[in-house]
Amino acid sequence: MADVAEKPKHTSTSEKKSKKSKKEKKPKDKHNVPHEPKTTSAAPAAEGESEVPQKSKSELKAERRAKQEAQRAAKAKKAGEGSTTKTPPEGVSQKAPPRVSADHQLDDPKVLKRRNKRFEKQKIPQRVEHQKKVSLFSHLDQYERQMPLTKALGFGSCEIHPAIIKLGLQYAEGIICGSNARCIALMNTFKRVIQDYSTPDDKELSRDLESRIKPYISFLNQCRPKSVSMGNAIKNLKMQITHIPSDMSDTKAKEELYTFIDKYLNEKIFLAGEVIKNYAITKIKDGDVILVYGCSSLLRKVLCDAHNSDKKFRVVVVDSRPKMEGREGLRRLVNHGIRCSYILINALSYMMPEVTKVFLGAHALLANGYVMSRVGSSHVAMVAKSYNVPVLVCCETYKFCERAQTDSFVANELGDPEDLTNAEKPKKYLSDWRNIDSLTLLNLIYDVTPPDFVDIVITEIGMVPCTSVPVVLRMKSAVEG
Numbered sequence: 326m327a328d329v330a331e332k333p334k335h336t337s338t339s340e341k342k343s344k345k346s347k348k349e350k351k352p353k354d355k356h357n358v359p360h361e362p363k364t365t366s367a368a369p370a371a372e373g374e375s376e377v378p379q380k381s382k383s384e385l386k387a388e389r390r391a392k393q394e395a396q397r398a399a400k401a402k403k404a405g406e407g408s409t410t411k412t413p414p415e416g417v418s419q420k421a422p423p424r425v426s427a428d429h430q431l432d433d434p435k436v437l438k439r440r441n442k443r444f445e446k447q448k449i450p451q452r453v454e455h456q457k458k459v460s461l462f463s464h465l466d467q468y469e470r471q472m473p474l475t476k477a478l479g480f481g482s483c484e485i486h487p488a489i490i491k492l493g494l495q496y497a498e499g500i501i502c503g504s505n506a507r508c509i510a511l512m513n514t515f516k517r518v519i520q521d522y523s524t525p526d527d528k529e530l531s532r533d534l535e536s537r538i539k540p541y542i543s544f545l546n547q548c549r550p551k552s553v554s555m556g557n558a559i560k561n562l563k564m565q566i567t568h569i570p571s572d573m574s575d576t577k578a579k580e581e582l583y584t585f586i587d588k589y590l591n592e593k594i595f596l597a598g599e600v601i602k603n604y605a606i607t608k609i610k611d612g613d614v615i616l617v618y619g620c621s622s623l624l625r626k627v628l629c630d631a632h633n634s635d636k637k638f639r640v641v642v643v644d645s646r647p648k649m650e651g652r653e654g655l656r657r658l659v660n661h662g663i664r665c666s667y668i669l670i671n672a673l674s675y676m677m678p679e680v681t682k683v684f685l686g687a688h689a690l691l692a693n694g695y696v697m698s699r700v701g702s703s704h705v706a707m708v709a710k711s712y713n714v715p716v717l718v719c720c721e722t723y724k725f726c727e728r729a730q731t732d733s734f735v736a737n738e739l740g741d742p743e744d745l746t747n748a749e750k751p752k753k754y755l756s757d758w759r760n761i762d763s764l765t766l767l768n769l770i771y772d773v774t775p776p777d778f779v780d781i782v783i784t785e786i787g788m789v790p791c792t793s794v795p796v797v798l799r800m801k802s803a804v805e806g
Contacts, residue, residue: 429736431464444547447540448484452547457759459767462739468497468549469741488517489541493548502650504688504724505594505622508554511545512586515562519582523575530578531569538563550738553689553697553726561589593723597785598623601719604783605684606631608717613638613681616709618670619645619699620654621686623719628684629661638664641680645670645701647744647768670701673708683709685774687720687782692798693729694776694791696720700733700769706778715780718791722784722801725794733772742766 380388430436444451458467492514495501501510515538522537524530542559545551551559565585569578605627609615615638617624628640640663644651651667658665668676683705689697696702696718706716730736745766746755758764776791786797 426736429464431466433464444543447543449540449544449547457742457765459765461734462737462767464735465737465739466550467739467742469743485541485544486518486521488514489544493545496545496549503620503622504552504554505598505721507552508558509590509594511555512558512562512590516583516586519579522579529571530573530575531567531571535563535566538566554721554724557723557726558589558593562586593721597721597723598626600785601721601783602627602630604788605717605719606634606636608682608783609636609638611637614641614679615639616641616643616676616680616683616705616714617654618643618651618685618702618705619648620650620657621719623721624684624686625654625657627719628658628663632661632663639666640664641666641668641676643668643670643673643676643701643705647740647747648699650699670704673705677708677712677714680709680712680714683714683716685716685718687718687724688771689724689726690718690720690782690791690794691730691773692725692727692794693731694794695730696774696776696779696782696791697726697730697771698774700772703772703774703778706774710778716778718779718782720782720784722786722797725798725801727798730773731775733769737772738770740768740770742768744768 431440441451452466452468492501492510495510496507501507518538518541519534522534524533542551562582562585565582569581573581601623609627609631615628617628617640631638640658642651642655642658642665644655644667655665655667666676685696685698685702685706687696687698691697696706698718709716728736742758742765745768746753746758748754755766758766779791781788782791782793784797789797
């Protein structure tokens, strides 16, 4: 019994150790877990060493990156950027390019002010702002013949070439119309400008001639907005001017520019028209009734050459106000001996059941496949689609445009509203339309036709669908670049 009584005294120290070990294992309970024992459980630091833990490589790299970002932010702030400006991510430009051209933002006072300053610097007369405009088209220029642009030009102070002034007036009065005719006249006028040009002693031809042409283009654009064909021709001419070597003489440089202009007109318009004509003739069969709209020089060439190849067909010429351009096309076709019928566009649905094919010209072919042409072309294509009549568009590839457009409102041309008042009747019912507050006149020049209404586009590179425009543009840039 004495041995049994003494045993607890002998094991008291072991019990203390077990209790102590239980206390150390007790932190498994979530409520009693202290955060400090984790750090104190590590091995104690040696004598003479700092108690601050060593940083890993990833932590040091993060500190260096943060320091560099802080330095960049300080430098940007010092350069003038606001403290709230955020740096864009890599690969993303800070300022996105404008989605709409400045020529189509004239309802913005800032854009209009910048344009007026540019015209004053270039000494170009400005048109008087039209007072009665349709609010939906206030972002476009309104051109009127009763407000002459050359009235403010003086004989001594004018710095615009006389050939450019003559061409601008012909554009404004409608004497030269049509995409091909306007482009040919523009390039031939630039040949006269280059011929009369002489390089100053302290300047280079490649730089001075390009800056000399800019006010001429602005003046022509004031007379009438430049077409897509003119814009592409101007871009190619400027590129050719900038590639002239600085050590080349003026005579040789002018000869190269003459050669380029002649080659451009020959390849892009004349030869392209011949190839398109040969492709289009294969689509005309004996007994066809072909419907055309307006007066297209390319379509007239196709129909005349098809008639010369002894093909028997009949042509229906559709016309519309206010230009009534179909009359001129009808006169030329009849003089060539082609059987023709003449209707207005409001009788289109009555004549369409007799038609077997529809041929249309084009002002431009947009990147999304839409066809931009004389206003009324989309109506013709839509009616032809409803009667299952194939629609063929003849267009040169130099009229292909990188712009995408699905409506006729954002980018278009506004004609003179006075043209709508000329109804060829003794009494003009709209002669005093300016005095009627609730009346505004809208004279649109172009409209866009969806690619669903067009079966095929005949170009000099072959017959392609409307959706092939981006591919053709990419191939042209690769070949010409």
